[in-house]
Amino acid sequence: MKKPLIIELKAKLERDDTRISKTKYTTFQICPARYEKIYVDKRYDELVQSPEMKSGELFHLFGKEFFDKVDVDKALPLLTFEDLSQYFETLIPVEYPPVTKECCRNFCRFEAEHFLRAKKTDIKFFFPLEREYLLESDEYIGIIDRIDLLANDTLMNIEYKLSSRWRVQYIKSECVFYSFWLNKIDPFDRKATMIGAYNANLDIWWQFKLTPWSFRGIESGMRKMSDKISKKEFPKRHTSFCRMCEFAKECFW
Numbered sequence: 365m366k367k368p369l370i371i372e373l374k375a376k377l378e379r380d381d382t383r384i385s386k387t388k389y390t391t392f393q394i395c396p397a398r399y400e401k402i403y404v405d406k407r408y409d410e411l412v413q414s415p416e417m418k419s420g421e422l423f424h425l426f427g428k429e430f431f432d433k434v435d436v437d438k439a440l441p442l443l444t445f446e447d448l449s450q451y452f453e454t455l456i457p458v459e460y461p462p463v464t465k466e467c468c469r470n471f472c473r474f475e476a477e478h479f480l481r482a483k484k485t486d487i488k489f490f491f492p493l494e495r496e497y498l499l500e501s502d503e504y505i506g507i508i509d510r511i512d513l514l515a516n517d518t519l520m521n522i523e524y525k526l527s528s529r530w531r532v533q534y535i536k537s538e539c540v541f542y543s544f545w546l547n548k549i550d551p552f553d554r555k556a557t558m559i560g561a562y563n564a565n566l567d568i569w570w571q572f573k574l575t576p577w578s579f580r581g582i583e584s585g586m587r588k589m590s591d592k593i594s595k596k597e598f599p600k601r602h603t604s605f606c607r608m609c610e611f612a613k614e615c616f617w
C-alpha cells in the first residue's frame with residue numbers, strides 16, 4: 365500500500381518550523397502549558413495517535429488523489445446520483461481497511477451530489493483549485509486540505525475531518541484561521557469568502573460565509589501568544605480538554 369505522507373508531512377512541518385501554524389495556535393489557545401510540553405520541550409513522542417488519525421491519513425490521500433482519478437468522459441453521461449456514486453466508489457483503493465473504505469464511500473456520495481450541481485453551471489467547479497495546498501510566508505506555514513473556486517470568483521477553504529467528535533466551534537475557528545492567512549498571503553489574487561468542512565466519518569457537511577467580523581481576535585490572539593512565549597509564560601488551563609490530554613497526570617496527580 366502506498367505510504368500516506370500528508371499528515372506526517374503536516375506534523376513534520378509544524379515540529380521543525382519556528383513559524384506559526386494552525387496547530388500551534390490552537391494548542392496555545394487550548395492550554396499554554398500543553399503548548400510548552402509539545403513545542404518547547406518537544407515531547408512529540410508522547411502524543412497519542414488515535415485510530416481515527418491513522419484512518420485519516422489514508423482518507424486524506426484518497427481525497428487528494430480522487431479528482432485525478434475521475435474520468436469526466438465517463439462521469440458526464442451518468443445522470444443519476446446512484447450511478448455517479450457507484451462509479452466514484454470504483455475509485456476507492458481495494459486495499460483500504462473497511463473503516464476507511466466506508467469514509468471514502470461517504471465522500472464519493474458527497475462528491476456525486478457536488479458533481480451533479482457543478483454540471484448545471486460549469487463542470488470546472490467540481491474540481492478543487494488546490495488540494496493539500498502548502499501556504500507559507502515568513503511568519504506562517506500550513507497546509508489547507510482543499511481550496512475550491514466559487515462561481516463568484518472567490519475562494520472557499522475546506523477541511524476534511526474524520527473524528528467522531530464534531531464541534532462546530534472548533535471547526536469554525538480552525539477554518540477561519542486558515543482563511544485569515546489565505547487572505548493575508550493572497551497567493552491566488554482572490555479572497556476566501558466561504559469556509560467549509562466535510563466529516564467523512566459522520567457524513568456531515570458544514571459551511572459558513574465569512575464576514576470581516578469572522579477574523580476578529582485572531583491578530584490580537586497571535587500577538588498575546590508571541591508575547592507570552594517570549595516571556596516563557598505557559599500557565600495551565602484546566603478545561604474539559606484535560607480529560608483527553610496526554611499530560612494530565614503531571615497536572616492532576
Ligand code: SF4
Nearest residue numbers: 395600606609612615
Ligand atoms: S492536563 Fe490540562 S492543564 Fe495540563 S497540560 Fe493538559 S490541557 Fe493543560
